[in-house]
Amino acid sequence: MEIYSPQDGDYRFKHKVGETEIFFSVSKIGVGLLYIWIGGAEAELNDLSLASQMKLSEEQKDCSVVATSLMNSGLATSNSESLASIVAKRLKKMVLLSLNVTLPAPFHMQIVEQLVQQMKENPVAFE
Numbered sequence: 001m002e003i004y005s006p007q008d009g010d011y012r013f014k015h016k017v018g019e020t021e022i023f024f025s026v027s028k029i030g031v032g033l034l035y036i037w038i039g040g041a042e043a044e045l046n047d048l049s050l051a052s053q054m055k056l057s058e059e060q061k062d063c064s065v066v067a068t069s070l071m072n073s074g075l076a077t078s079n080s081e082s083l084a085s086i087v088a089k090r091l092k093k094m095v096l097l098s099l100n101v102t103l104p105a106p107f108h109m110q111i112v113e114q115l116v117q118q119m120k121e122n123p124v125a126f127e
Contacts, residue, residue: 011125015114017107024115026125032093034126038083038111039100046073051084052094065089070096079108086112090119091126 011026025037037045051067065088067081084097103111119126 011118011122013118015110017103017110017114020101020103020107022101022111022114024118026118028127029096033096034087034091034093035096035098036084036087036115037098037100038115039098044100045071045098046100047071047080048096048098049080049084050094050096051081051088053088053092063092083112083115087115087119090116 010028012024014021014023016022020040023037023039023041027035027037029035047069048071049067049069051065053063053065056064056066065085067085067088069081072080080097080099083099084095087093087097088095099111
């Protein structure tokens, strides 16, 4: 299932991680801001992190990525923040990311890899 709706700027896809089907939804919110929802079959919003590139001082040549948790149910804050950081750094955009699925640690990288693959295959959805 891949759905891209240019009218509303939404892009949805799914990927199987282990025995769990993971659903992804990418929405453009204004200019330079993406909202990425990742979860299971039930639409939940238990977690939300924000990441953005920024210079932390005038002397700094390159931007650093700063991330924080905005909402947390205790599921996987560090995973949400780290995933938001990876996406923000790669796209050079501010990213709101909601990770609403609990998976064993070895599967976390598969979520990152799938998201990066989709960025390469469908770049217009992440512009």
